[in-house]
Amino acid sequence: MKKKLATVLLSGMLLLSACASNSNNDAGGTNEEASGGGNAKAGASEVTVWAWDPNFNIKALNIAADLYKKDHPDFKLNIVENAQEDVVQKLNTSLGAGTTKGLPNIVLIEDYRSQSFLQAFPDMFHELTGTFKAEDFAQYKIGPTSVDGKNYGLPFDSGVTGLFVRTDYLEQAGYKVADLQNLTWDDFIEIGKKVKEATGKPMISLDPNDLGIIRIMIQTAGSWYMDKDGKAPYLVGNEALKEAFDVYKRIMEADIVKPHSDWSQFLANFNSGEVASVPTGNWINASIKAEASQSGKWAVVPIPKLASQPDTVNASNLGGSSWYVLNVDGKETAADFLASTFGANVDFYQQLVTDIGAIGTYSPASSGAAYEAADPFYGNQKTIADFAKWTDSIPRVNYGSSTYAIEDVLVVEMQNFLSGKAIDDVLKDAQQQAEAQMQ
Amino acid sequence: MKRYFEKFKYHGLFLKMFIILVVSIIAVSVSVSWTTIRISERLFINTFSITNGKVIGQIKSGFESLNTAIVTAVNNIQQSGTVKQFLTEGGGSSLALSKTYYNMNKQMKQIAYNVDAFEIDISVTGANGRVYATNRANWPIADEALKREPMTAAAKAQPRRLLYQYSDGLENENGEREPIIAATKALMERSSGKIYGVMYLVMKESQFKRYYESYTSEGNHVVVLSNDGVIVSSDREELIGQRAPDLLAHALDIEKREIDYKDARFMDKDNIMLADYLSFYDMHVVNLIDKQWALGQLIDTKSIVLICIAIVGVALIIVFLIFRRLTRSLTRLVKQISNISKYDFHHYVAVSGSFETRQLAHAFNFMLDELHVYVEELVKTQKKQRNAELAALQRQINPHFLYNTLASIKIMVQRGSREKAADTINALISLLQNAIGNVSETVSIEQELDNLKSYVFINQVRYGERIKVNYFVAPDCMEAQVPKLIIQPFIENAFFHAFNAKQEGYIYVLVAQEGGDLVCEIADNGDGMELGDGSKLPKASSSRQLFTGIGVSNVNDRLKLLYGESYGIAITSEPEQGTQVRIRLPFQREPEDNTSFQQSS
Known part of the structure; x- marks a missing residue:
């Protein structure tokens, strides 16, 4: 009897200790946490x-x-x-x-x-x-x-681009909104000089590392960094580009530029009233209107065009x-x-x-009621209708596949150009580099 | 109630052993599991602290490599003339400014490239009010706000130190804040000690978290603590930005005492805490392991308890069955044995149950058998002895009796009454023949009566016929067997003692059947006597007795020995009225040698 009892107890103990040590295995270590990345595992709906x-x-x-x-x-x-x-x-x-x-x-x-x-x-x-x-x-x-x-x-x-202007500054320099319709970039420089003279404010805020303004200029002439097929760089012999570079340099030389280094400084420059105009896409609208204190002091006029190019329009993108x-x-x-x-x-x-x-x-x-609304911020200008109108006349260009790659080259060459390098050399070197990069 | 108690009495053994076993099984299982759990806990915590100590080491080295990258970038910015120019120069023409901005951008892009992988945004503010930011995604702070930031003042206060500072970040449109950690340092001219700017290498806390996040899990958290007790980064987002002075105290304690880990209470939970100091950051990396969670992973209390219960349950069922089998047979045996009354040795116990109880029952029954044999042997021996005694006694016919009787006969012959003498001699012959000759144990009432008559005849011859003897015998009792000479001593007694005062009287001998027994009654109407407490007849020792050895006194003993306690002699006596002796015997027809102690098995 004693023996049986001992056996029962012993086997019980063994079982107990066995089960206690069993669960040891899954201890320690740390669990990897799955991060929620892109989830394309979307259902049909x-x-x-x-x-x-x-x-x-x-x-x-x-x-x-x-x-x-x-x-x-x-x-x-x-x-x-x-x-x-x-x-x-x-x-x-x-x-x-x-x-x-x-x-x-x-x-x-x-x-x-x-x-x-x-x-x-x-x-x-x-x-x-x-x-x-x-x-x-x-x-x-x-x-x-x-x-x-x-x-x-x-x-x-x-x-679609427009030239956002501070009407108050322009008035100080003797300009009215009506005077600003269908400008050329040459007119823009002249106005800028006057404005700076009158108000001390630069005309434009530019980031030397972003040639957006060049793109605006050349598209007014229906030209682009690349040829019509969008395959090869089109820099040498691109008259529109050549003129745009020249305009850019003259803007700089006119000393009407306030530089910025990033988007937030760009916004700050016009929100703080530091610059008199902003030539850019319509999407800046919300950012301009963000500074409510400037309501009524802004207007939008058609983007200036290149003066010497044929078929150039006051519309760009x-x-x-x-x-x-x-x-x-x-x-x-x-x-x-x-x-x-x-x-x-x-x-x-x-x-x-x-x-x-x-x-x-x-x-x-583009013809609904919302498009015809007047915007008090812009002195009751029907900005949307204007933009819609300009949209229709934007020249069609082929952006090709390498816009930014070529622009990276142009940013460097632009600095060389500003430092005095001849424009033909600038474009030639840029063309070579761009071709080398695209191969 | 009493029944239950009775039951308990018989099941007491079972209950006692069973309870002891239950208690000990439970005690053993509980103590064994408890000890095992304790041991494994300690082992687990030790291993955990070792592995997590290594993890902390890895986290630390990750942070160090981050620091190295940041320090490289900081040095590059510090040594860059372009940066210095950008931050110190005054105004200038658009062309000049454009150039400066372009160069600055180029320079900073180059520097930022080295820390791009860490997703660090670099901002620099200059004494001239200029700000340059490679990117503001991590911390979209406006230039003016950045200049007013407390961390700017802190950086300027310690211009030689690279400070890692925490900020709650800015609220976005949804009202959420994304905390950031910025490495800040003042830009100082070495020669003059003039501060010309401050740089900020900003990373999101979520970015900072990457260095330890993969090591964390549900109950295993990491907290990075600044030296003033603010939680700078943690995988538990709700903690970020909170003050935790107690945690800092624990961390400092661990670092000071250089211990591996420590038990710390934090957020109402017991934690195993590991900590290390990140000297470059002036921060502490703290690893908190929720003890309950960690041990919960190790020990599935529920299943252990269930398994224990199952094992104990099974063990108890087995023990219960085995014990019941063992004790039930034992209990039954005990019950049987205790039910056997004192003189009743005929109840054998049933042989059943386990081997042990079967053996016990066998032994008991065997013992009973032995007892029977011995008792029988004893009875037989006693009987033999008694018979021998009796035989010897019978042979000791009192010589005086013979002498007296013969003397009486001589006188009869001398007187010439030959008839009477011859009858007397016949009676004496018959008496002697019966007393000596018949050796069989019992005689029929008829024979006994013949003897009595012979004896009475001789006595009447000798002492005259003043005492008359009458016999009343039921006819059906004639054949009944009685021990020899069982009645004669009482007749004798009556003859010689009952009629001392009275000169004449009667003696009656009655034999009848009564309730299955045979009753012989000898009654006289003689003197009677005062019965003392002994109720014994006076001991006779006289020359008038037929036998010297047989007296009334031992008749009773003889009867009880032969037939058992319920048989024997009862005497009633009244002075002047007479004496009555009742002899009670079993009614037996056939003469037999052995009477009551018959072996029945």
């Missing part, structure tokens, strides 16, 4: 978008999503906000690696860059031809968003981007979402204008 600028692009997306949800209650738009550089870098990394894993359904791409993606990775993008009427959109947007006549991008905002659908699961839903909002909905564009001041490039929408 869930669409992921990458975009930047919460005040502009993301707001527009939210408006579109709300509209679309009315007809598609299951629809969910998952917006991932990334800086533009991050979007570009992530796209390059993923597409360059030949994978669409982790990529969104829809991505916003700046028009200057779109061709570089479309040409390098044609299979990665979902063709949108036929989902919307391309002829309803501003024609200068169709070039960057299509390849070989096939539409890949749905044009979004207009980068800076920036602007379009929506692209990537070739991943859910692309049909994504395409349908874009086509029925950004691609066809007039009311949507009216709402965009009233809510965000965003000007689209969808022509049927």
